[in-house]
Amino acid sequence: MEDPARLAALETLRAVRQRDAYANLVLPQMLRDRRITGRDAALATKLTYGSARAQGLLDAVIEACSDRPLSEVDGSALDALRLGTYQLLRTRIPSHAAVASTVDLVRAELGSGIAGFVNAVLRRVAEQDEAAWVDELAPDPDTDPVGNLAFTHAHPRWIAQAFAEALGSRGEPLKLALEADDARPAVHLVARPGEVSADELAAIVGGDVAPYSPYGVHLETGAGDPGDLEPVRERLANVQDEGSQLCALALTRASLEGTDDRWLDLCAGPGGKAALLAALVGLEGGELIAVEKAPHRAELVRKLTSGLPVTVEVTDGRETGFVEGAFDRVLVDAPCTGLGALRRRPEARWRRQPADVGQLTTLQRELLTEALRLVRPGGVVAYVVCSPHLSETVGVVADVARRTGAEQLDTRTLFPEVPDLGDGPHVQLWPHLHGTDAMFCAVLRRPV
Ligand SMILES: C[S@@+](CC[C@H](N)C(=O)[O-])C[C@H]1O[C@@H](n2cnc3c(N)ncnc32)[C@H](O)[C@@H]1O
Known part of the structure; x- marks a missing residue:
């Protein structure tokens, strides 16, 4: 039986696994190429993104139902098992249809032997619902509350732990944060x-x-x-996520004495914040210099800011060659783990590794230090990351402020419309509180 939606979902999951592809780039292209539209396109999207997001939870259930460890399961069969298990646990598709449609795909692609194995596993999965599997397999909530919530909301444990530390909670706020992170966001x-x-x-x-x-x-x-x-x-x-808009605006809202017409975006690609900043500085007759290290991303900045007073420089933000103190306001929207935008990239939470954090914080510190050299005395720098991980946020800011003598402003006053901003002086936005990505922003002033 033709099943274009599930076939597209299966092939996308395979591309994600085999060649580190991004589901939200591969699938839309596949749907266009195959002219899959309407209900089939909606089903393919739901199944692909849902299976990719829930991968850790699905794998734990599959392993519990399999007679062999996951490491010994053929990769393509595992993709199909994830797709089938997702349908069984997290959709209203009737169990017999979820199992039969998945087994049909496997039989057509991989033969009857593997189809038999997939059939046996999925039938066991179908014996109980998601809540019962979570009860059986999740760590004990009393002795390991973070592990329990991580499992329940299909997040790697280290990411749930990072959220817990940023929230200062292993209870209800963490549960709400993980729940919101698991939902499909509005554009x-x-x-x-x-x-x-x-x-x-x-x-x-x-x-x-x-x-x-x-x-x-x-x-x-x-x-x-x-x-x-x-x-x-x-x-x-x-x-552009509303949180990103607010962080770019915070830079423009800090008070400044003296000149205010040369702004710098030190990590500009693909150009979302640069476009907003350039439009605002342009209204006052000023200009924005946009620095981006990767040439293809610099090209995206050029496209997104065309018609605005922007000069794009393709260079490393740590070695721009600009003279010290050349700018009135500087944005450092630093490369980061992206743990604050996991809901927008279905597979990202399973791809990121704790080891990424250390490498990134070194780069983040170097970029922020350079920004504070390039801004004039009395000028302001906004340090922004799309991550709530404390090492990337308050850790970087406290370290650089201490070494450079920069003054941390009460950044909450630069987000006047936004409630629930905590104790400051920085701002940490959250999907469950603000409906935005979990953006972090700290605004600093270079001493006069
Ligand atoms: C978080 S993104 C910036 C997003 C952008 N501000 C926006 O709003 O569209 C970080 C960017 O920094 C760039 N980058 C990484 N290392 C860099 C460096 N050493 N100097 C300048 N840019 C760098 C990355 O290529 C990436 O485009």
Whole structure:
């Protein structure tokens, strides 16, 4: 029986496993190439992203139902088992249909022997629902609350632990954070300042004005490809998480005495924040220099900021050659683990490793130190990462502030619309509290 949706899901999961592909790039292209639309496209999307997100939980259940360890299961069979188990545990697809459709795919691709094994495992999986499997397999909530919540909400333990440390909680706030991180996020747009207001943009695209960012609009989940929207094609708007908008705005909102017309974005690619900053500095007759190390990402910055007062420099932000003190405001939107945007990249949580953190914090410290050299005395630097991991956030900022003597501003005052910002002085946004990615922002002033 033809089953284009499940076949596309299976092939995407295989590309993710075999060649480290990104599901949210592979699948849309596959759907276009195969002209899969409507309900089939929706089903393929749900099954692919759902299976990729829940991988750790699914694997634990599959292993419990298998007569061999997962390391001995053929990779393609494992993809199919994940797809089948996801349907059984996390969708309303009837069990017999979930099992039969998966086994059919495996038989066609891998033969009857492996199909028999997949059939046997899925039948065992189908014996109980997700809650019962979690009860049976998750660590004890009394002795290991973080492990229990990590398992229940399908996150690697080290990531749940990092969230717990940033939240200062192993209880309800952690549960809510992991739950929100497991949900599919709404797409946010940013209206280009000086071109269109958030109200006008919301009316044009049929979205809602965002609660906090004066330029933000929220689209309904599953509203189609936002790149197809006319205001986006016409460069009146970009796709940008509301948290990113707020962090870029925080840099512009810090008070400044003296000149204020040369701004720098030290890590600009692909250009979302650069476009917002450039539109704002442009309204005052100023300019933005956008630095990006990777040439292909610098090209994206050029595209996204065309028509704005931006000069793009392809260079390492630690060795730009700019003279000391040349800028009034500097953004360091540093490369990071991305643990704050896991909900946007289905497989990312299983790909990231704890060892990534150490390498990144070294680079983050170097970039922030250089930003504080390039900003003029009295000027301001915003340090932003899309991660709540304390090593990448307060760890980097405290270390660099101590070594450079920079003053940390109460960044919460630069997010005046936003509630629940904690004790400061930095700002940590969260999906469960603010509906944004878990962005971190600290604004520092170079001493005069
Ligand atoms: C978090 S992203 C920036 C996102 C961007 N500000 C936006 O809003 O679209 C970090 C960027 O820094 C770039 N990068 C990494 N190392 C760098 C370095 N040493 N100097 C400058 N850019 C670097 C990466 O290629 C990546 O494009």
